Amino acid sequence: MSGWMVTRTIEELLSAQWTDRNDIAYQYVRSLLDMVLGDDERTTERRTLANGKTVTWVVSVGWPGERGTQVLRPATFLLGLREVLHPGPGSNTRGISRSGTCSREATGLAGSGRHPDTWGMGSADEPKSRAARAVRYGPEVCGGGAMELSTLENWLWEAACSIRGAVDAPKFKDYILPLIFLKRLSDVFEDEVAHLAHEFGDVKTAARLVEQDHKLVRFYLPPEARWDAIRRRTTGLGEYLTDVMRAVARENPKLQGVIDAVDFNATAAGQRIIDDGPLARLIEVLSRHRLGLNDVEPDILGRAYEYLLRKFAEGQGQSAGEFYTPREVAILMARILEPDPGMTAYDPCCGSGGLLIKCHLRLLERYGVRENGRLKLPSHVAPLKVYGQEWIPTTFAMARMNAFIHDIEADIVVGDTMRRPAFRAPDGRLQQFDLVAANPMWNQKFPLETYEHDPFDRFRFGMPPASTADWGWIQHMYASLKDGGRMAVVLDTGAVSRGSGNQGSNRERDIRKAFVEQDLIEAVILLPENLFYNTTAPGIILVINKAKRHPREILLINASKLFLKGRPKNYLGEEHVERIVAVYHGWTAEEGLSTIISLEEAVRNDYNLSPSRYVAQNGGEEVLPLEEAVLRLQEAEEERVAADRELQRILEFLGLGGAVRG
Known part of the structure; x- marks a missing residue:
């Protein structure tokens, strides 16, 4: 069968993203897909769109010659689909052949078992946006999804507000960043198990095998350290988080001294620095966004740290x-x-x-x-x-x-x-x-x-x-x-x-x-x-x-x-x-x-x-930027001082010391 392998119906795609059919986002995306596809949800290899183009439908991306499939987020899918099906002027988007048929040959994947590696190297017909490339090649090759900067900053602001008053503002990052990392670990681990499910048949089987053999995944996360378990914790949360971080570090020695440095149960003058209530609120705020490899940019930690430092710690003289x-x-x-x-x-x-x-x-x-x-x-x-x-x-x-x-x-x-x-x-x-x-x-x-x-x-x-x-x-x-x-x-x-x-x-x-x-x-x-x-x-x-x-x-x-x-x-x-x-x-x-x-x-x-x-x-x-002008003045002053020092040395050698005053 040429072309992309179709493995999910539209309904399965949406169900993977929303459990609540009344969710307004679900209804909106569903209506958009219906406008493009009509109401036929049968899994078929090819579809004829309203514009007459025949395409192999990418509901979830099946990689030719491999077992796995990868579901794209609906918003990413729609954005990418628009560009792949309707390229701009002068573009001959490779995902659609000149006859309007999407095929393995058109994508450059025929017989290769891998994605093209020619982006920007003389290929003028590649999709330009990450969304379009995600439709064609899958999200991970594009370096993960891109949480909008405003979304990230609003999320971090709410996280900081959830513990405001409990700790000083410059310390917000000390509590927020380790939990963001733990949330990211949990989401990536969940993705690892989901990927293995393609090979072993279902998630339940994959999860059982991972518990038996931790080497099946790139890293292992103990059950108590997974985000769902953390969200379910109602008492002793500070002590629990501290123990969880230490358990993760024991399981993954590369993280020792890195993830287990914060004591969420620490006290000062006999009082907890941050009580369980603010910690629970922080965890709920952090639960709002998924942080898997395909959900956010690779250095999400760096970007989060940049915002927290800029917003709350500039008074420390850091930049x-x-x-x-x-x-x-x-x-x-x-x-x-x-x-x-x-x-x-x-x-x-x-x-x-x-x-x-x-x-x-x-x-x-x-x-x-x-x-x-x-x-x-x-x-x-x-x-x-x-x-x-x-x-x-x-x-x-x-x-x-x-x-x-x-x-x-x-x-x-x-x-x-x-x-x-x-x-x-x-x-x-x-x-x-x-x-x-x-x-x-x-x-x-x-x-x-x-x-x-x-x-x-x-x-x-x-x-x-x-x-x-x-x-x-x-x-x-x-x-x-x-x-x-x-x-x-x-x-x-x-x-x-x-x-x-x-x-x-x-x-x-x-x-x-x-x-x-x-x-x-x-x-x-x-x-x-x-x-x-x-x-x-x-x-x-x-x-x-x-x-x-x-x-x-x-x-x-x-x-x-x-x-x-x-x-x-x-x-x-x-x-x-x-x-x-x-x-x-x-x-x-x-x-x-x-x-x-x-x-x-x-x-x-x-x-x-x-x-x-x-x-x-x-x-x-x-x-000349103002900062550059100031720096040049500083350099000129440095050179003047050096010249005066040298002149003073010569005058002293001649017995005329004190004739120059810097």
């Missing part, structure tokens, strides 16, 4: 932007790096691990096969090994949680990378990796002694100024790259332009000059403004390649206009990511978007690599 990279930017970086099997990837300031997760998912997207309803790497495809270091204990714990839940081969450690890098070779030198992906804190300040007498010889290109560590981070990452390795790092825009055009020396410009003259910089991508959570300023992605594809050339991409307006933040649309990726991998100059410069041109512009300097858009003039 969420120190660790969280917007999802679309992380996807773009993974698409630029394109991990291959068996590679190693490193993030020296990994935060909640989002960049490493996206690299893992990109490898899974390219090489995974569907087994029991979910993507897995075949045994002959070596996984990506990821390494990360993070200095904030809370975000380190989240990175460990994220790696665990995605079954990633990861080594995540806590510590200060710049002063005490954790990953070292047997001879004591820095360990080196195939790929580096990072978003260090922009313009971080380290005293100059951090760079002086470095035992790892990381700063051979020059010492960065004390006012910004951007080129200190770049040099650490470069020293951590294998020969032939590649890195993509998110930085403040000034990192590629500060100091250029100045008379005399400038530390950042001089380091940048060394990188350019040694032909190490491959590309610079200017991002739109207002993407990042702790600033409205745009950022850049700097790509360094120890084995450049196009020697003595640098690709500059001005993507500052490629964004969709959002509240409170802008974001890259999927079509924008695809366009940037196509320009990068195609190495093309496109008017108003990109240009390719020679090293000689970079020298003529005094090593200024800002894309906006070379790629004009609508006659716009480059405007």
